[in-house]
Amino acid sequence: MTTPVLVAENLTKRFSGLVAVDGVDLRVGRGEILALIGPNGAGKTTLFNLLAGRLRPTTGRIVLEGRDVTPLSLRERVRAGVVATFQIPRQFAEVTVEEIVGLAVHYGGGDRDVDGLCAEFGLAPQSQVGSLDLHALKMLEMCRAVAVAPSVLLLDEVASGLDHHERGSITERIRELAAxxxxxxxxxxxxxxxxxxxxxxxxxxxGTVLSEGSVADVFSDKVVADAYLGRRSS
Known part of the structure; x- marks a missing residue:
């Protein structure tokens, strides 16, 4: 792996008596695409929200490009360079795509071309958000996140609800961002x-790391097959 951009060390999150994330270490390098997977209740969403700044860890720390960002709020985390998308995009129906993306560019303090960003994601700038289908809403959610120019992009169920062709276009765009x-x-x-x-x-x-490695190695692991895929290996 390349030099890590985002590092999580011994992350733990407790909710009263429940330990949702328990001593997790995580590293993501520049240009890398890391999948967080596991069965329902495994702690994926909690870990995702810890990385994004929506939750504060009980113990442990999060380091972004050498800077400890653990104390930062969600808003401060975005300005530092960690941006997350929502599984179900929530945007104001009456505003335009251009207004949503333009606001993100302004928030990020950049001077990126709004129309150019929209074109990269196949979005018509003057379209009202309320007229967009699920695929376009997912693209808008990614475009909004990218407009802030993050060094780390956290994607929550970005392919859910999409057909094969729509997933292909999402995949292509994510690869371009990683490249x-x-x-x-x-x-x-x-x-x-x-x-x-x-x-x-x-x-x-x-809440703990069951397996980690290349995608091929992880999915050939019998323990993963039993726990995540819900079957017994022969």
Whole structure:
């Protein structure tokens, strides 16, 4: 792996008596696409929210390009360079694509071309958000995140609800972002999507790391097959 952009060390998150994430270490390099996978209740969403800044860890720390960002709020984390998307995009229906993307560019303090960004994601700038289908909404959610120029992009179920062709266009765009140097973490249930996209996978089970490595090695692991794929290996 290249020099890590994002490092999590001994991350633990407790909710009263429940330990949702328990001593997890994570590293993501520049241009890498890491999948966070596991059965329901494994701790994926909690870990994702810890990385994004939506939750504060009980113990452990998160380091972005050598800077400890653990104390930073979600808003401060975005300005530092860690941006997350939502599984179900939530945008104001009456505004235009251009207004959403333009606001993100302004928030990020950059001078990126809004129309150019929209074109990269196949979006018509003057379209009202309320008229967009699910695929276009997912693209808008990614475009909004990229407009801030993050060094780390966290994608939550970006392929869910999409057909094969739509997943292909999402995959292509994510690969382009990784090729440009963005470190990407994907939470996803689709095994096919993970196999086609990700360079490495981390499997969580009951808040701990069950397996980690290349996608091929992880999915050939009998323990992963039993816990994540829900079957017994022969």
């Amino acid at each position: 440009a140097g963005t470190a990407i973490v994907v939470v996803e249930h689709s095994v096919d999507f993970i196999r086609s996209l990700c360079t490495r996978a981390m499997v969580l089970s009951f």
